[in-house]
Amino acid sequence: MWNQRIFEVLMEMDLLQRFEAYVASEKKIEPKDWMPDAYRRTLVRQISQHAHSEVVGMLPEGNWISRAPSLKRKAILMAKVQDEAGHGLYLYSACETLGVRRDDTIRDLHSGKAKYSSIFNYPTLNWADIGAIGWLVDGAAIMNQVPICKCSYGPYARAMVRVCKEESFHQRQGFQIMMTMAGGTAEQKAMAQDALNRWWWPSIMMFGPPDQDSPNSAQSMAWNIKRFSNDELRQKFIDLTVPQADLIGLTVPDADLKWNAETGHYEHGPIDWDEFKRVVAGHGPCNKERLEARRKAWDDGAWVRDAARAHAEKRASRKSDSNTAAA
Amino acid sequence: MEHKQWPLWEIFIRSRQGLSHRHVGSLHAADAEMAVENARDVYTRRQEGASIWVVPASAITASSPDEKDVLFDPADDKVYRHPTFYDLPDEVKNM
Ligand SMILES: [Fe+2]
Numbered sequence: 046m047w048n049q050r051i052f053e054v055l056m057e058m059d060l061l062q063r064f065e066a067y068v069a070s071e072k073k074i075e076p077k078d079w080m081p082d083a084y085r086r087t088l089v090r091q092i093s094q095h096a097h098s099e100v101v102g103m104l105p106e107g108n109w110i111s112r113a114p115s116l117k118r119k120a121i122l123m124a125k126v127q128d129e130a131g132h133g134l135y136l137y138s139a140c141e142t143l144g145v146r147r148d149d150t151i152r153d154l155h156s157g158k159a160k161y162s163s164i165f166n167y168p169t170l171n172w173a174d175i176g177a178i179g180w181l182v183d184g185a186a187i188m189n190q191v192p193i194c195k196c197s198y199g200p201y202a203r204a205m206v207r208v209c210k211e212e213s214f215h216q217r218q219g220f221q222i223m224m225t226m227a228g229g230t231a232e233q234k235a236m237a238q239d240a241l242n243r244w245w246w247p248s249i250m251m252f253g254p255p256d257q258d259s260p261n262s263a264q265s266m267a268w269n270i271k272r273f274s275n276d277e278l279r280q281k282f283i284d285l286t287v288p289q290a291d292l293i294g295l296t297v298p299d300a301d302l303k304w305n306a307e308t309g310h311y312e313h314g315p316i317d318w319d320e321f322k323r324v325v326a327g328h329g330p331c332n333k334e335r336l337e338a339r340r341k342a343w344d345d346g347a348w349v350r351d352a353a354r355a356h357a358e359k360r361a362s363r364k365s366d367s368n369t370a371a372a
Numbered sequence: 373m374e375h376k377q378w379p380l381w382e383i384f385i386r387s388r389q390g391l392s393h394r395h396v397g398s399l400h401a402a403d404a405e406m407a408v409e410n411a412r413d414v415y416t417r418r419q420e421g422a423s424i425w426v427v428p429a430s431a432i433t434a435s436s437p438d439e440k441d442v443l444f445d446p447a448d449d450k451v452y453r454h455p456t457f458y459d460l461p462d463e464v465k466n467m
């Protein structure tokens with residue numbers, strides 16, 4: 046009895062060692078391969094949160110589709126929001142390969158058990174916010190997502206390749222909105238500046254807590270799920286974005302921001318992590334509204350899902366009846 | 373009423389004539405027709421497809437990763453199946 050148990054533990058240890066060596070050599074894990082439970086759990090949590098973020102992220106932008114300033118802008122925004130729906134679906138499908146039911150994943154969002162990116166708990170007050178979201182929020186998302194294209198879990202990496210291909214238009218259309226407004230009337234420029242003021246800090250919080258407060262990062266790095274630390278990605282984003290703001294004559298709302306010629310990086314002021322924690326804990330400006338909108342969409346769609354299913358079953362049974370009759 | 377999930381479909385796309393269909397992911401749909409329509413919206417928003425196959429995920433039989441060695445290792449020591457195994461005189465230019 047005891048010998049059997051010891052044997053199993055040794056087998057597991059051996060599997061774990063082989064798994065870690067395999068992953069460390071940049072090879073991919075596919076759905077049916079053996080993987081440690083903690084690896085599976087980490088991926089389910091991360092991929093489902095990622096999927097939820099894509100889907101909840103449609104809400105703040107969807108808010109402006111009917112009020113876009115021109116037909117062209119409306120068509121572009123619709124295409125972008127539709128892409129985000131697609132991203133959610135690629136990711137839900139990747140998550141399902143780990144053995145979780147789609148409905149359960151969605152239930153966890155609705156119950157508040159699963160999180161989504163807290164950036165989507167901020168409101169979109171005017172059209173300039175749509176520009177700021179594309180430029181900053183999609184920009185930060187790209188920075189986070191590009192390294193995941195090389196993640197050790199095959200289905201997640203492949204989903205990310207698709208997502209990243211589609212994201213670059215998202216950021217460009219946002220930057221173009223900001224550029225147009227910043228070059229417009231004084232009032233339009235003020236709107237663009239105001240949107241930048243409100244979205245800047247939440248955007249740089251999208252990279253997550255500072256490295257010293259991010260305890261799970263080391264394990265994710267060892268498993269090649271994560272490639273760069275939160276602070277590294279945040280720094281990259283700031284270095285890239287500040288010159289873009291300068292270019293269109295807008296000012297990044299950080300009084301302490303300064304270029305360090307020695308390090309070749311911008312230094313930024315303190316980030317209000319208390320605000321971040323408040324929003325993650327559910328006390329942001331729109332948390333309640335976002336979750337209610339998702340739950341309502343799910344509940345209101347229930348009869349459609351049931352009817353489509355009943356219709357499909359009826360047709361299938363009719364088909365098999367007529368097959369039997371013909372035989 | 374407890375909702376039953378729509379079945380899962382695996383989606384294969386031929387990106388253009390002349391290439392074979394390739395697996396791109398999966399989605400849920402009530403029936404095959406809906407799966408094709410959804411696959412169009414989810415996987416071909418940028419003309420990535422010229423043709424779509426949808427297959428019920430439950431209809432796929434896959435080899436198991438545990439059999440990897442048994443199935444694929446026998447090919448390991450058959451280097452003579454590759455053209456590089458054969459040394460030819462330099463005079464033979466194209467073969
Ligand atoms: Fe996205």
Ligand SMILES: [Fe+2]
Nearest residue numbers: 129183212215
């Ligand atoms: Fe996006």
